[in-house]
Amino acid sequence: xxxxxxxxxxxxxxxxxxxxxxxxxxxxxxxxxxxxxxxxxxxxxxxxxxxxxxxxxxxxxxxxxxxxxxxxxxxxxxxxxxxxxxxxxxxxxxxxxxxxxxxxxxxxxxxxxxxxxxxxxxxxxxxxxxxxxxxxxxxxxxxxxxxxxxxxxxxxxxxxxxxxxxxxxxxxxxxxxxxxxxxxxxxxxxxxxxxxxxxxxxxxxxxxxxxxxxxx
Amino acid sequence: xxxxxxxxxxxxxxxxxxxxxxxxxxxxxxxxxxxxxxxxxxxxxxxxxxxxxxxxxxxxxxxxxxxxxxxxxxxxxxxxxxxxxxxxxxxxxxxxxxxxxxxxxxxxxxxxxxxxxxxxxxxxxxxxxxxxxxxxxxxxxxxxxxxxxxxxxxxxxxxxxxxxxxxxxxxxxxxxxxxxxxxxxxxxxxxxxxxxxxxxxxxxxxxxxxxxxxxxxxxxxxxxxxxxxxxxxxxxxxxxxxxxxxxxxxxxxxxxxxxxxxxxxxxxxxxxxxxxxxxxxxxxxxxxxxxxxxxxxxxxxxxxxxxxxxxxxxxxxxxxxxxxxxxxxxxxxxxxxxxxxxxxxxxxxxxxxxxxxxxxxxxxxxxxxxxxxxxxxxxxxxxxxxxx
Amino acid sequence: xxxxxxxxxxxxxxxxxxxxxxxxxxxxxxxxxxxxxxxxxxxxxxxxxxxxxxxxxxxxxxxxxxxxxxxxxxxxxxxxxxxxxxxxxxxxxxxxxxxxxxxxxxxxxxxxxxxxxxxxxxxxxxxxxxxxxxxxxxxxxxxxxxxxxxxxxxxxxxxxxxxxxxxxxxxxxxxxxxxxxxxxxxxxxxxxxxxxxxxxxxxxxxxxxxxxxxx
Numbered sequence: 001x002x003x004x005x006x007x008x009x010x011x012x013x014x015x016x017x018x019x020x021x022x023x024x025x026x027x028x029x030x031x032x033x034x035x036x037x038x039x040x041x042x043x044x045x046x047x048x049x050x051x052x053x054x055x056x057x058x059x060x061x062x063x064x065x066x067x068x069x070x071x072x073x074x075x076x077x078x079x080x081x082x083x084x085x086x087x088x089x090x091x092x093x094x095x096x097x098x099x100x101x102x103x104x105x106x107x108x109x110x111x112x113x114x115x116x117x118x119x120x121x122x123x124x125x126x127x128x129x130x131x132x133x134x135x136x137x138x139x140x141x142x143x144x145x146x147x148x149x150x151x152x153x154x155x156x157x158x159x160x161x162x163x164x165x166x167x168x169x170x171x172x173x174x175x176x177x178x179x180x181x182x183x184x185x186x187x188x189x190x191x192x193x194x195x196x197x198x199x200x201x202x203x204x205x206x207x208x209x210x211x212x213x214x215x216x
Numbered sequence: 217x218x219x220x221x222x223x224x225x226x227x228x229x230x231x232x233x234x235x236x237x238x239x240x241x242x243x244x245x246x247x248x249x250x251x252x253x254x255x256x257x258x259x260x261x262x263x264x265x266x267x268x269x270x271x272x273x274x275x276x277x278x279x280x281x282x283x284x285x286x287x288x289x290x291x292x293x294x295x296x297x298x299x300x301x302x303x304x305x306x307x308x309x310x311x312x313x314x315x316x317x318x319x320x321x322x323x324x325x326x327x328x329x330x331x332x333x334x335x336x337x338x339x340x341x342x343x344x345x346x347x348x349x350x351x352x353x354x355x356x357x358x359x360x361x362x363x364x365x366x367x368x369x370x371x372x373x374x375x376x377x378x379x380x381x382x383x384x385x386x387x388x389x390x391x392x393x394x395x396x397x398x399x400x401x402x403x404x405x406x407x408x409x410x411x412x413x414x415x416x417x418x419x420x421x422x423x424x425x426x427x428x429x430x431x432x433x434x435x436x437x438x439x440x441x442x443x444x445x446x447x448x449x450x451x452x453x454x455x456x457x458x459x460x461x462x463x464x465x466x467x468x469x470x471x472x473x474x475x476x477x478x479x480x481x482x483x484x485x486x487x488x489x490x491x492x493x494x495x496x497x498x499x500x501x502x503x504x505x506x507x508x509x510x511x512x513x514x515x516x517x518x519x520x521x522x523x524x525x526x527x528x529x530x531x532x533x534x535x536x537x538x539x540x541x542x543x544x545x546x547x548x549x550x551x552x553x554x555x556x557x558x559x560x561x562x563x564x565x566x567x568x569x570x571x572x573x574x575x576x577x578x579x580x581x582x583x584x585x586x587x588x589x590x591x592x593x594x595x596x597x598x599x600x601x602x603x604x
Numbered sequence: 605x606x607x608x609x610x611x612x613x614x615x616x617x618x619x620x621x622x623x624x625x626x627x628x629x630x631x632x633x634x635x636x637x638x639x640x641x642x643x644x645x646x647x648x649x650x651x652x653x654x655x656x657x658x659x660x661x662x663x664x665x666x667x668x669x670x671x672x673x674x675x676x677x678x679x680x681x682x683x684x685x686x687x688x689x690x691x692x693x694x695x696x697x698x699x700x701x702x703x704x705x706x707x708x709x710x711x712x713x714x715x716x717x718x719x720x721x722x723x724x725x726x727x728x729x730x731x732x733x734x735x736x737x738x739x740x741x742x743x744x745x746x747x748x749x750x751x752x753x754x755x756x757x758x759x760x761x762x763x764x765x766x767x768x769x770x771x772x773x774x775x776x777x778x779x780x781x782x783x784x785x786x787x788x789x790x791x792x793x794x795x796x797x798x799x800x801x802x803x804x805x806x807x808x809x810x811x812x813x814x815x816x817x818x819x
Contacts, residue, residue: 027535145451
């Protein structure tokens, strides 16, 4: 098994224009990943599968990750004119780092499985934002294993996989509107409550039983 | 941007059936969600031309409870009992897969004795899972009762062992990050040895009853054939994959745990049909028995928990890990992202049951509707894991 | 030969049918309400609270630290701390649970509350005949329903209970020795102080029987 850096070098050698970068993983298992620009994803994935050296013919796991908007507080040194004198003043700046959705593919090689102990090759893609530009290319035609899993990511995270042959909801019902695995998902308050006397559910159940229009 | 291989790359498309011409007399049947053959609540929307299957679309989600979200809201430890409920036939292997992923994430070592206990419980789990999955397959073939009850008789003994060790028959909740929860009770290994000694007799009995049976052969041979290249591309794992002849067993490939210490063979099929899957399960049970013999003989004394790992307030450093094991149904993986807090930022289960169903339609097209039941049964799924 | 498998199968049936008259092992059915299968020692189903001595409320080991409430995966435990303190089984004043409810209909018998309890106060029962006609209240067990004596614990999990008792006795002995040492030290100090021209008040001995957990 090659290290992630070597795989990256191989990709760059074969596809010089492809936009792929290394993402380091600080955990002890050191499963580093490769972030691919969505536009190049299909070509890179096909290369990984077809390349004789890598032969990543088996896509084990496909999943999504939600990274919501983050508010970052930074201290920045700014030069200011104070009483006609230039001074360096520290200012706290709050900015919002836009969130995005990410799809993650864990790849292995079955053809070259017995050559060495192999960690997964992790492929990641990012959407532009979390609201309207959530399209990513589908890799179902590279690895059929992604068929149901991409449907699941679409269902639970709301990433739209362009080119997927049958992109429907898989676990939730078709009429369902939200994406439950997103971090900001709120449970709809339409359960048939079975309250236990000390649960927050009880409070909600009490609210439910109130006539509509009255909110506590 | 172009690459030479992209053009000639073989694409495995899901079957697209454009049927329904004028005058076609097709019958659309919803098999399930409560069809007795579906092992739970699962639906197949089937279009039939007479008895022949023209289209088959599986419908999931009847048992969906968003296991992943529950685990992301719970602490690392609190997610462990929920993993029991994924594939409720094999809670110990589920525990192991999750513990393995967390151990990779946090870099925890597992003491040797705990590794042995894990191997013993996992192989016992594999035997009881394969035995009952064969039993269910026979049940669906019309051998109502007897083979299944024989399998359950043996399963009962193994579950009693689990109960004695973990306190519960199915929801074991036994493995912990860096070891196992409790020490083996006195006399447990001797009991396990007795049961393991009895297992080859049971497998012989099942084989004598079934393997040469004409009905079994007539109904399973050449039925539901899966080609190896499609199986690999569709991410099929476990006995399903090995029945097609692909030599891919994570116990041999990843050497996770201490599997490199044991001598065992990986049974491989030839045709990829239902009969091969049945035979693979029988042979895997035999190999599991040899592993168990070695493991029970060699188990060392020592601690069962890594002293550094702690039960409460477990907070791994930020990072991510993907850990996988060879569960009885296929590759069971857990993907975890930690942000340094007490609960996982992202927790994902790679369910072998769901992904093995990807090629259900490919296998069923053109077959009779009665064989769909068998093909589906030979995949060996548990809906608790499919729907999560 | 065609039909061989069927004959073999029927032979198996005949064998079992005939053998059930001679072999006791083949008659595996247990006539449940009258007969019972022996309970395996490690069996667990739902938690109970252990008390020492005779009085349920006085002997309760639980000090309402609320760790189990926090760690419980399905959040089925509800604890209200008492405002006053009362002496526990070693005589040290402790907070006690003014309310301790477990919703058995939510509990999933995972044993995590037992694992995280630093006071050996909550253990798993083997009682399984808990059905009730009341859907909501009937399975909500309060402090009194949950309390079971240490003898009961010894009866259902003898090995484990013996270990726990040994551990508690050791801890108690340790804390008593510590208290004794502290008292002796205080006495010595007092004596020294009495000998010295300016007496200082001796610090009161503070025996610590159990460590307060940091939640």
